[in-house]
Every structure is written in C-alpha cells, then in structure tokens.
Amino acid sequence: MSSVKRVADQEQKPTGRRAAFVTGASQGIGAAIAVGLARDGFDVAVSSTRPEKLADVVAKLAAAGARVMPVALELRSQSSIEQAMAEVIGAFGQLDVLVNNAGVPLRKMALEVTQAEWETVIGTNMTGTFFLTQQMGRHLIGSGRPGCIISIASTHGVVGLAERSTYGISKAAIIQMTRMLALEWAEHGIRVNAIAPGRVDTPSRAASLADPKYREAMLNRIPLRRFGTAEEVAAAACYLASPQAAYITGHTLLLDGGLTAH
Numbered sequence: 001m002s003s004v005k006r007v008a009d010q011e012q013k014p015t016g017r018r019a020a021f022v023t024g025a026s027q028g029i030g031a032a033i034a035v036g037l038a039r040d041g042f043d044v045a046v047s048s049t050r051p052e053k054l055a056d057v058v059a060k061l062a063a064a065g066a067r068v069m070p071v072a073l074e075l076r077s078q079s080s081i082e083q084a085m086a087e088v089i090g091a092f093g094q095l096d097v098l099v100n101n102a103g104v105p106l107r108k109m110a111l112e113v114t115q116a117e118w119e120t121v122i123g124t125n126m127t128g129t130f131f132l133t134q135q136m137g138r139h140l141i142g143s144g145r146p147g148c149i150i151s152i153a154s155t156h157g158v159v160g161l162a163e164r165s166t167y168g169i170s171k172a173a174i175i176q177m178t179r180m181l182a183l184e185w186a187e188h189g190i191r192v193n194a195i196a197p198g199r200v201d202t203p204s205r206a207a208s209l210a211d212p213k214y215r216e217a218m219l220n221r222i223p224l225r226r227f228g229t230a231e232e233v234a235a236a237a238c239y240l241a242s243p244q245a246a247y248i249t250g251h252t253l254l255l256d257g258g259l260t261a262h
Contacts, residue, residue, distance in 0.1 A: 075128025
C-alpha cells in the first residue's frame with residue numbers, strides 16, 4: 001500500500017499521465033475496468049463504500065505501474081460525493097476519465113418493492129451517479145480540459161423483464177442521462193457514453209448462476225449461448241476512454257451476446 005500512501009498523503013501535480021476514477025471497483029466489472037485502464041497507462045482512483053475491500057485491486061493497479069488512490073464513496077450522500085472527488089483531484093492534480101460503475105441491484109416484483117428499497121436503488125444508481133457526474137463536469141469545464149465519462153448501464157434499461165422494474169428504471173435513466181449530457185457538454189470537449197452489459201459472469205452473480213435451471217434459462221435468451229466476462233466489459237470501457245473513440249459520444253454500447261436483438 002506504500003504507492004497509495006504516496007498519492008494520498010500530498011497533493012500532486014499532473015505528471016503527463018492521464019487519471020481515471022472508477023467507482024464500485026472492489027471486484028467484478030469495476031475492478032476489471034480499473035486494471036484495464038492502469039495497463040493502458042492511466043493513474044487510477046478506485047472507490048467502494050467499504051475501502052478495506054479495495055486491497056486486492058489496489059495491489060493489481062500498483063503492479064501495473066499506476067499511481068493508485070483508494071477512496072470511500074457513498075453515492076447516496078452529497079457530502080461523500082464532493083469529498084471523494086476533491087480527494088481524487090487533489091491526489092492526481094487532474095481527472096480525465098470517470099467510470100460510473102457503482103450501483104446496487106434489486107430483484108423483486110414491482111408490487112412488492114418497498115419505498116426504502118426504491119430509494120436505495122434510485123438514490124444510488126441514478127441520483128448519486130448524476131451528482132458524481134455533475135462534479136466531474138464542473139471539474140473539466142472549470143479547468144478547460146476535455147474528458148470522458150463512461151457509465152455502466154444495463155440491458156435491463158433497454159428491454160423489460162419481470163422482477164427488474166426498479167433496477168431497470170434506474171439504468172434507463174443512466175442511458176438517457178448519457179444522451180443529455182453528451183449534448184450539453186460537447187462544446188467543452190467532454191464525451192459521455194455508456195455501456196449496457198447483458199448477462200456477465202461476476203462474483204456477485206455466482207450464487208444465482210450456480211442454479212442449473214436459472215443458468216440454462218438465462219443462456220436460452222442469449223444467441224451467443226454464453227455469458228460475458230468482466231474483462232470484455234473492461235475492454236469496451238478502455239476503448240471508449242481511448243483516443244480511438246474520440247468521435248463517439250452520446251452512445252450506449254450494448255454488450256450482450258445478442259440478448260436485445262430478439
């Protein structure tokens with residue numbers, strides 16, 4: 001953790017390397033994206049509501065040669081959002097890429113969703129993501145820098161499915177936010193895109209995918225007959241953050257094995 005301490009203990013000046021902030025990066029898709037960006041030459045900040053869970057990804061980022069900044073972030077708290085962004089920008093001296101990956105799932109029939117569950121999902125996935133993105137926009141516009149914002153949406157925000165209403169509504173909002181902010185911030189050189197993964201085999205899905213009947217039912221909906229990987233989502237994010245994607249904004253990339261082609 002010594003490389004983390006060097007970044008966190010003192011305000012840094014830009015080094016010529018680009019800097020990225022990946023939320024919800026303790027495992028799965030977020031961790032894979034953070035590692036991919038580090039391998040592409042980024043210094044990387046990573047967040048979790050429980051920073052102690054970031055130890056593994058921090059070690060991987062440091063091994064890839066990145067300066068690393070672990071951050072505590074609770075997206076349902078505006079003060080936490082502002083503090084996290086201030087810490088990251090203070091540590092790196094700049095921030096070029098924000099990846100909005102943090103979110104909470106909910107699998108429940110619409111008639112059974114409680115107000116508390118609704119507020120947790122919407123407050124995290126939609127409201128918190130918007131206000132973190134707002135902070136990124138203020139930083140980039142205020143510093144006169146171009147930048148890139150990538151949000152992890154979901155195919156649940158594109159097509160309907162039972163027991164996914166609240167989660168799907170939150171992810172549909174992210175897709176529309178992507179369009180709106182891409183138009184509003186284009187004049188500042190800020191690109192805003194999203195990725196909508198379908199079924200991805202990650203640690204958080206291990207329990208449900210261990211059920212053979214559920215697994216087969218999910219595979220039957222995917223023309224390519226397999227689940228995606230966190231590394232495939234990471235590759236898409238790294239592409240969108242790269243100069244090769246400089247003419248792409250306002251776009252949601254469906255990464256779903258053909259799931260939404262039905």
